[in-house]
Amino acid sequence: MYRTAMEALKNWKAKSTKKPLIIRGARQVGKTWLMKEFGRTEYEHTVYISFDNNQLMKELFSVDFNVIRLITGIELYAGHKINPANTLIIFDEVQEVPTALTSLKYFNENKPEYQIICAGSLLGIALHQGTSFPVGKVEFLDLYPLSFIEFMLAMGKGQFASLLGKHDFAMVSSFRQEYIDLLKHYYYVGGMPEAVLSFATDRNFPEVREIQKRILVAYEQDFSKHAPNDVVPCIRMLWHSIPAQLTKENKKFIYGLIKEGARAREYEYVLMWLADCGLVHKVHRVTAPNLPLKAYEDLKAFKLFIVDVGLLSCMTRLSQEVLLDGNALFVEFKGALTEQYVLQQLKTIPDIDTYYWTNERNTSEIDFLLDMGNSAIPLEVKAELNLQSKSLRAFADKYHPGLSIRTSMSDYKRADWLLNLPLYAVGCIASSV
Numbered sequence: 067m068y069r070t071a072m073e074a075l076k077n078w079k080a081k082s083t084k085k086p087l088i089i090r091g092a093r094q095v096g097k098t099w100l101m102k103e104f105g106r107t108e109y110e111h112t113v114y115i116s117f118d119n120n121q122l123m124k125e126l127f128s129v130d131f132n133v134i135r136l137i138t139g140i141e142l143y144a145g146h147k148i149n150p151a152n153t154l155i156i157f158d159e160v161q162e163v164p165t166a167l168t169s170l171k172y173f174n175e176n177k178p179e180y181q182i183i184c185a186g187s188l189l190g191i192a193l194h195q196g197t198s199f200p201v202g203k204v205e206f207l208d209l210y211p212l213s214f215i216e217f218m219l220a221m222g223k224g225q226f227a228s229l230l231g232k233h234d235f236a237m238v239s240s241f242r243q244e245y246i247d248l249l250k251h252y253y254y255v256g257g258m259p260e261a262v263l264s265f266a267t268d269r270n271f272p273e274v275r276e277i278q279k280r281i282l283v284a285y286e287q288d289f290s291k292h293a294p295n296d297v298v299p300c301i302r303m304l305w306h307s308i309p310a311q312l313t314k315e316n317k318k319f320i321y322g323l324i325k326e327g328a329r330a331r332e333y334e335y336v337l338m339w340l341a342d343c344g345l346v347h348k349v350h351r352v353t354a355p356n357l358p359l360k361a362y363e364d365l366k367a368f369k370l371f372i373v374d375v376g377l378l379s380c381m382t383r384l385s386q387e388v389l390l391d392g393n394a395l396f397v398e399f400k401g402a403l404t405e406q407y408v409l410q411q412l413k414t415i416p417d418i419d420t421y422y423w424t425n426e427r428n429t430s431e432i433d434f435l436l437d438m439g440n441s442a443i444p445l446e447v448k449a450e451l452n453l454q455s456k457s458l459r460a461f462a463d464k465y466h467p468g469l470s471i472r473t474s475m476s477d478y479k480r481a482d483w484l485l486n487l488p489l490y491a492v493g494c495i496a497s498s499v
Contacts, residue, residue, distance in 0.1 A: 211257030256376015
């Protein structure tokens with residue numbers, strides 16, 4: 067399956083001077099496959115090291131950070147000499163040997179010619195006392211589940227993805243039902259690579275659900291493996307509360323939905339834990355739509371989304387039959403899946419920071435407010451065909467943004483102040499403004 071992150075890896079390789087690269091992302095979003103595929107297609111040789119249950123590597127990296135000694139040990143492990151000019155070194159599951167992460171600092175300072183990429187749960191590393199993170203000595207690449215564009219490519223619908231990329235919305239509108247059907251499938255399947263690959267091969271919805279259930283079980287096992295024992299119950303309760311948080315009318319996160327009497331101070335660490343391992347995305351409210359939006363961030367008010375719309379549909383036990391019922395899928399659970407879908411696409415677009423806005427009385431809300439660097443663009447999400455936009459109109463009249471965007475099931479249309487962008491074209495939002 068094609069991943070757009072491959073282009074970022076190629077750009078990293080092309081740099082004349084580069085630091086070791088850490089790929090961040092939740093488990094099972096495809097980090098290992100991406101690293102191996104990058105090595106296979108872009109290098110003559112690849113040395114792959116998984117630190118999971120690897121006592122030999124644990125001992126190698128426990129002595130000191132002499133890079134010459136470390137390279138010698140890696141060469142012995144690989145069974146051949148390493149030419150840094152044409153060899154990619156991959157450190158996988160690096161959280162299992164935190165000193166391997168620390169060593170990246172010394173590779174960068176003393177032997178920068180070696181090309182190293184690594185992946186693992188940085189959460190596991192944060193919990194190891196005394197581990198030194200190589201601040202300023204590494205680069206990062208964030209990897210998410212497949213976007214809707216990548217999903218279309220995996221489904222063999224490259225021409226449809228290309229039409230969106232070309233902004234040929236006259237032609238796109240002619241094939242709107244094809245896009246809508248693909249989007250329905252994406253809501254159910256999501257973007258986890260194993261689920262997408264299974265669906266692309268067999269179109270078997272029950273098998274997709276079984277895969278998603280296994281992924282969710284694996285995440286809960288990670289809670290017990292990496293988190294301190296005393297907070298594991300809190301992590302589970304918060305995690306299981308997210309569908310209820312998103313299916314209420316006002317999607318602002320409410321601690322009381324976790325359990326009666328729950329308070330923010332009890333769950334701040336848990337939220338950080340889940341965010342650090344890529345399982346949740348926090349979208350904070352801003353008090354004013356002024357740039358930079360981060361300066362107006364309300365840290366006490368936020369929405370919480372999970373890593374993947376398919377996993378959310380699994381957690382909410384969305385039935386396969388809903389896929390066949392017109393556009394009912396898009397309004398199911400008060401549009402929770404639609405807002406999750408939109409946020410998930412926004413996360414994959416570089417250089418967009420995402421917030422939301424409400425007035426002080428919470429009588430008016432903009433679902434997402436996008437910091438594009440030189441402008442703040444309001445984005446209203448409409449799961450239904452009812453396109454009344456009272457909040458968006460009031461916001462535009464008061465704050466006069468250069469452009470406002472409404473995404474819905476309607477066709478593309480651009481007026482003087484409003485761009486209506488079809489839901490299936492949200493991934494093109496950066497090039498549409």
